[in-house]
Amino acid sequence: MTAPAYNKPLLDVRGLTIEIETRRGPAVIVDGINLTVGKGETVGVVGESGCGKSLTMLSLVRLLPNKIKVRGGTAVFDGRDLLQMSKSELRQVRGGKIGFVFQDPMTSLNPVMRIGDQLCEPLIYHRDMKKADARKRAIELLKLVGIPGPEQRIDAYPHELSGGMRQRVMIAIGLACDPELLIADEPTTALDVTIQAQIVDLVKELRRKLGMSVVWITHDLALIAGLVDRVAVLYAGTVVEDAPVGELFKRPTHPYTRGLLASIPKLSDERASRLSSIGGTPPEPGRRPKGCPFAPRCGLAEPICHEHVPALLSFAEEPRHRVACFVAQRQMMEAA
Amino acid sequence: MAPANLTAFVDEDPPVSLWRDAWHRLFRNKLAVAGLVIVIFLALVAMFGPWLTPYDFLTQNLEVRNQAPSLAHLFGTDDLGRDVLSRVIYGTRTAFVVAIVVTTVAVAIGVALGAIAGYYGGLLDRTIMWFTDMTMSVPNLLLVVVINASLKTPVTAWMEAQYQATLNPFYRQTVWVDFLLVFGSMALISWPPYARLVRAQVLSIRGRPYVTAARALGLTNRLIIMRYIVPNAVGPLxxxxxxxxxxxMVLESAFSFLGVGVNPPTPSWGNMISDGLRVWQHYPHLLAAPAAVLGLATVAFSFLGDGLNDALNPRGSK
Structure with a gap:
C-alpha cells in the first residue's frame, strides 16, 4: 500500500476551544486543539476519559450538549468551516460527508425501528433514493460489514442482535452515504476483546476498499497500533503529542504518552507484578493549572512547567512528530 | 468476510417485534383480557347499535310506562314507556363517540405540544408548560358549565335564525351542536396530562444515544421527533x-347527569342515571341499568389500562 498524500488535509481543526457553563462561570474543557486529518488518512485520537476526545468530535458537527459551547477556533472540512455553516448545510455534512459511529451499540440504535429502516433513513434523506433502492443498498451495506444473512437480518429489531452485530450495523449506517470522513467514537469499548479485534479488522478493510479518512477515538493505544497512520495524544483538552504511529511507539516523548504506553499490560510481565499506572487524575474543568496541564502529575516537571504552557513543536529530524513538553524539547535541542 | 461461526446465530424465524412481545404479556393477564373483551363488546354494541335495538329509542308508548324488566323489554321501560335497553345501547354510542373524539383531539394536542416543549426546551418549553399549567388550573366542571351557559343559547339562536332565513333543514338539527360543545369543552380541558406525560418522556429520550446518532446522520428535527422520539414514548401514552x-366516558356521564352535557332526548348514561335517580325507590331498574353499564365500562377500561401498563413496561411489574 502506498502512503496516501497528506499534503492537503481533509479536516483542519485549529485552536478549537470548548467551554462548559458551570455555576462558577464558564470552564474550559478543550483548550485550543489543533488537529489535521489528511485525505485517506486514519488518525487515532488517544487519551483517558474526560480529556475532551468525544466533545471535540461532537463539536465538529455541532452536536454538543446544551451547556457546552464552542468558544473559538475553526474546523475547516473540505474547504468550508464547519463551525460557521448554516444549519441546513450542516445537515448535509452530517451523515452525508461525515459519518459517525458511536460508543455504545446497545443504546445507539432506535429500539423501535427495524435496522433496515434505520439504514435506509440516511439514504432516502441524503441520496434521494427510492425505498426499494435504499433497501437494496442497505442489504449490500449489511453484507459489506459482514453480517450473515442480510436479507433476513434487515428486518430485525436491534434487540435481536448481539453487541458486535449491532456495532456492525452502526458502522453500516455511518458508511451508508459513502462519507469522506468516518468518525468512530470508541466503537469497541462496549465489546469483548475478540469482537473488538473483528471490528478493527473490519474498519481497516473498509478503509482500504472505500478510501475514506477515519478518526478513531479510543483510550486503548494497543488496540489501534495496527490500524491508524498517525496518533494524536490528548490530555486535558490539548494535544500533547502528535506523531506517525510507528514513530510514536518507537520514541514516545511526552511523559504522558510514556505513561500511557507503560500502562499497557504485557504478556512478558511478571505474574504478580502490579499494573503500572499514572498517579493522580486529570484536572477538573475550571481548575486547570496555570502551566502545562500535566505538570502536577508529571515526574519530570520543572519550575517552568508550572508557570508556562508549552507549545506543540516539531522534532528536528522528524517534522511530523510534534510534542508539547518543555523537558522533551530541551533534550531535543541538546541532542541536536 | 464474516467469520464462519457467526452464521450459527442466524435463525429463520421472522423477527419478534416489541409489540408482539407486549401482546403476549397482555394475554397472560386474565383481568386485562376480561377488560379487553368487555371493551370490545361495548364498542361493537356502539358500532352496530341501530341494528341491535329491539325498539326505537325515542318512541314513547304510554301504555307500557315504568315496566319492570320482562321478555318484551329486557331492561324494562321508563316513565314515557321507552325501551330502556334501546336507550342504554344508544347511550353506549354517545359515550363511545364522545370518549373517542375527545381523547383523539386531546391526545393530538397533548402529544404535539408535549413533544415540541420537551425536544426544543428553553423559552418554547417554558411558554408551553405555562399554558399547560394554566389550563390544568381551570376546574373542568366550571369550564363546561360556563361554555354551556354562554355559548349554547346564542349558537342555538343563530341556528334557528339561519333556519328561518334559509329553511335549510341542516340548521334544524341541534344534536350535533350539543355534541360539538361537549366535545370542544372536554377536549380543551383533557389535553394537559398528555402534554406533561409526553414532555417528560421526550426529555428522557432526547438525551439517549440513538437520538444523538440520528442527529449525527443529519436528519431533520421533524423526522427525529416523529420517528425516533414519539414512537419510543408511545408505551406510557x-x-x-x-x-x-x-x-x-365518566366525565361525559357526569356532565350529562348534571344537565350540562348531552341534552335529552339524546340518550346518555349520565342523563338516564339522573332521570332514574328521581324514582329509584319505585323503579330501581331505571337507575340500575345505565349505572351498571357505566360501571362495567369504567372497570373494563381500568383493567385494560393496568394490563397494558404491565405489558408495555415489563420492568415495572412483578
Missing part, C-alpha cells in the same frame, strides 16, 4: 389513553 377513554 397507550396506557394513559386507555385510562383516558374511561375517564372521558
Amino acid at each position: 397507550i396506557v394513559s389513553v386507555s385510562a383516558g377513554l374511561g375517564t372521558a
Whole structure:
C-alpha cells in the first residue's frame, strides 16, 4: 500500500476551544486543539476519559450538549468551516460527508425501528433514493460489514442482535452515504476483546476498499497500533503529542504518552507484578493549572512547567512528530 | 468476510417485534383480557347499535310506562314507556363517540405540544408548560358549565335564525351542536396530562444515544421527533389513553347527569342515571341499568389500562 498524500488535509481543526457553563462561570474543557486529518488518512485520537476526545468530535458537527459551547477556533472540512455553516448545510455534512459511529451499540440504535429502516433513513434523506433502492443498498451495506444473512437480518429489531452485530450495523449506517470522513467514537469499548479485534479488522478493510479518512477515538493505544497512520495524544483538552504511529511507539516523548504506553499490560510481565499506572487524575474543568496541564502529575516537571504552557513543536529530524513538553524539547535541542 | 461461526446465530424465524412481545404479556393477564373483551363488546354494541335495538329509542308508548324488566323489554321501560335497553345501547354510542373524539383531539394536542416543549426546551418549553399549567388550573366542571351557559343559547339562536332565513333543514338539527360543545369543552380541558406525560418522556429520550446518532446522520428535527422520539414514548401514552377513554366516558356521564352535557332526548348514561335517580325507590331498574353499564365500562377500561401498563413496561411489574 502506498502512503496516501497528506499534503492537503481533509479536516483542519485549529485552536478549537470548548467551554462548559458551570455555576462558577464558564470552564474550559478543550483548550485550543489543533488537529489535521489528511485525505485517506486514519488518525487515532488517544487519551483517558474526560480529556475532551468525544466533545471535540461532537463539536465538529455541532452536536454538543446544551451547556457546552464552542468558544473559538475553526474546523475547516473540505474547504468550508464547519463551525460557521448554516444549519441546513450542516445537515448535509452530517451523515452525508461525515459519518459517525458511536460508543455504545446497545443504546445507539432506535429500539423501535427495524435496522433496515434505520439504514435506509440516511439514504432516502441524503441520496434521494427510492425505498426499494435504499433497501437494496442497505442489504449490500449489511453484507459489506459482514453480517450473515442480510436479507433476513434487515428486518430485525436491534434487540435481536448481539453487541458486535449491532456495532456492525452502526458502522453500516455511518458508511451508508459513502462519507469522506468516518468518525468512530470508541466503537469497541462496549465489546469483548475478540469482537473488538473483528471490528478493527473490519474498519481497516473498509478503509482500504472505500478510501475514506477515519478518526478513531479510543483510550486503548494497543488496540489501534495496527490500524491508524498517525496518533494524536490528548490530555486535558490539548494535544500533547502528535506523531506517525510507528514513530510514536518507537520514541514516545511526552511523559504522558510514556505513561500511557507503560500502562499497557504485557504478556512478558511478571505474574504478580502490579499494573503500572499514572498517579493522580486529570484536572477538573475550571481548575486547570496555570502551566502545562500535566505538570502536577508529571515526574519530570520543572519550575517552568508550572508557570508556562508549552507549545506543540516539531522534532528536528522528524517534522511530523510534534510534542508539547518543555523537558522533551530541551533534550531535543541538546541532542541536536 | 464474516467469520464462519457467526452464521450459527442466524435463525429463520421472522423477527419478534416489541409489540408482539407486549401482546403476549397482555394475554397472560386474565383481568386485562376480561377488560379487553368487555371493551370490545361495548364498542361493537356502539358500532352496530341501530341494528341491535329491539325498539326505537325515542318512541314513547304510554301504555307500557315504568315496566319492570320482562321478555318484551329486557331492561324494562321508563316513565314515557321507552325501551330502556334501546336507550342504554344508544347511550353506549354517545359515550363511545364522545370518549373517542375527545381523547383523539386531546391526545393530538397533548402529544404535539408535549413533544415540541420537551425536544426544543428553553423559552418554547417554558411558554408551553405555562399554558399547560394554566389550563390544568381551570376546574373542568366550571369550564363546561360556563361554555354551556354562554355559548349554547346564542349558537342555538343563530341556528334557528339561519333556519328561518334559509329553511335549510341542516340548521334544524341541534344534536350535533350539543355534541360539538361537549366535545370542544372536554377536549380543551383533557389535553394537559398528555402534554406533561409526553414532555417528560421526550426529555428522557432526547438525551439517549440513538437520538444523538440520528442527529449525527443529519436528519431533520421533524423526522427525529416523529420517528425516533414519539414512537419510543408511545408505551406510557397507550396506557394513559386507555385510562383516558374511561375517564372521558365518566366525565361525559357526569356532565350529562348534571344537565350540562348531552341534552335529552339524546340518550346518555349520565342523563338516564339522573332521570332514574328521581324514582329509584319505585323503579330501581331505571337507575340500575345505565349505572351498571357505566360501571362495567369504567372497570373494563381500568383493567385494560393496568394490563397494558404491565405489558408495555415489563420492568415495572412483578
